[in-house]
Amino acid sequence: MRNSILWAANNSGLRRQVTRSRLARPVARRFVAGETAEQALEATAQLNAQGAHVTLDYLGENVTSELEAAAVRDTYVRLINDIVARKLDCNVSLKLTALGLDVAYQHCHANLRAILETAAAHDIFVRLDMEGSDYTQLTLDLFDQMYVAEGYKNVGVVLQSYLYRSANDVDRMIELQARVRLCKGAYKEPPTLAYPEKADVDRSYRELAQRLLLHGNYPALATHDSAIIDWTQQFVREHKITPDRYEFQMLYGVRRDLQQQLIFAGHHVRVYVPFGEAWYPYLMRRMAERPANLLFILKALRYR
Numbered sequence: 001m002r003n004s005i006l007w008a009a010n011n012s013g014l015r016r017q018v019t020r021s022r023l024a025r026p027v028a029r030r031f032v033a034g035e036t037a038e039q040a041l042e043a044t045a046q047l048n049a050q051g052a053h054v055t056l057d058y059l060g061e062n063v064t065s066e067l068e069a070a071a072v073r074d075t076y077v078r079l080i081n082d083i084v085a086r087k088l089d090c091n092v093s094l095k096l097t098a099l100g101l102d103v104a105y106q107h108c109h110a111n112l113r114a115i116l117e118t119a120a121a122h123d124i125f126v127r128l129d130m131e132g133s134d135y136t137q138l139t140l141d142l143f144d145q146m147y148v149a150e151g152y153k154n155v156g157v158v159l160q161s162y163l164y165r166s167a168n169d170v171d172r173m174i175e176l177q178a179r180v181r182l183c184k185g186a187y188k189e190p191p192t193l194a195y196p197e198k199a200d201v202d203r204s205y206r207e208l209a210q211r212l213l214l215h216g217n218y219p220a221l222a223t224h225d226s227a228i229i230d231w232t233q234q235f236v237r238e239h240k241i242t243p244d245r246y247e248f249q250m251l252y253g254v255r256r257d258l259q260q261q262l263i264f265a266g267h268h269v270r271v272y273v274p275f276g277e278a279w280y281p282y283l284m285r286r287m288a289e290r291p292a293n294l295l296f297i298l299k300a301l302r303y304r
């Protein structure tokens with residue numbers, strides 16, 4: 001099931017059909033704050049009022065022209081200025097393929113620098129989302145370029161516990177004291193690169209989380225997995241790691257009950273809020289993680 005849904009995520013014919021459908025759009029709103037920045041900023045203000053921090057993601061990936069990549073860059077620059085003007089508790093997350101990584105490394109680099117420059121001027125943190133394994137090394141190279149070579153300390157990465165290589169990448173990020181978001185990984189990867197069994201992905205997650213919590217710089221534990229979240233709460237208690245040294249992260253519209261519980265228990269919780277017109281692949285990855293979400297969508301379509 002997961003593989004079929006991930007296949008559908010990359011199918012352009014299906015994407016056209018679904019995104020054109022008048023019915024799908026309102027249903028997507030469960031997981032996507034809206035198609036405009038204004039809607040995303042409103043959702044951010046509401047989440048802030050509930051005690052959650054936010055990271056905003058302008059949806060889009062694998063752009064194929066310099067022009068599109070420049071438009072994404074400009075959207076992020078405007079977004080950062082809006083976040084500052086509205087005094088929101090919010091940072092941004094972005095995908096390098098949306099900034100032109102498939103078009104030319106140099107363009108992507110220049111676009112990223114423009115965003116980091118604006119963000120740094122306002123003390124806003126920028127997270128580089130991690131995409132499929134074709135982009136892992138390129139993403140980490142560009143991160144190194146910005147963080148180590150050019151000295152932008154307001155940028156951080158995402159590491160995926162399903163990849164074998166992440167154990168080494170975690171060590172390197174600890175060495176650099178760079179901020180890491182740890183997630184399990186959302187893409188279809190071959191067994192030569194990633195653990196095929198969920199139990200191994202979960203075990204790897206705990207091992208990497210443990211290292212980051214003990215030695216990392218404000219790690220972000222991005223998961224909705226109650227067992228891992230319970231384990232983390234126990235681990236930080238036992239090791240006297242105070243809540244200002246890490247945060248939990250969850251996706252907009254997913255396990256809202258758990259988000260609130262953690263906030264009430266005194267943890268920092270950041271909600272990842274996606275917005276924009278290019279919501280189809282994002283939505284399909286959420287379906288792949290939990291096929292029950294597909295039922296939610298189908299039911300909603302039936303009753304409209």
Ligand SMILES: Cc1cc2nc3c(=O)[nH]c(=O)nc-3n(C[C@H](O)[C@H](O)[C@H](O)COP(=O)(O)OP(=O)(O)OC[C@H]3O[C@@H](n4cnc5c(N)ncnc54)[C@H](O)[C@@H]3O)c2cc1C
Nearest residue numbers: 129130158183184185186222223224225249250251272289
């Ligand atoms: C803030 C954030 C940022 C992320 N950034 C990236 C990234 O940059 N790159 C990347 O590859 N992946 C990213 N992911 C996705 C991540 O890799 C997983 O695919 C996703 O979080 C599902 O894994 P899980 O840890 O929640 O645990 P799972 O083991 O998949 O799920 C555990 C439980 O969580 C609940 N759950 C999980 N997913 C859903 C869902 N979609 N809807 C409803 N309930 C759900 C279910 O109850 C499920 O039983 C991110 C996830 C989060 C939360």
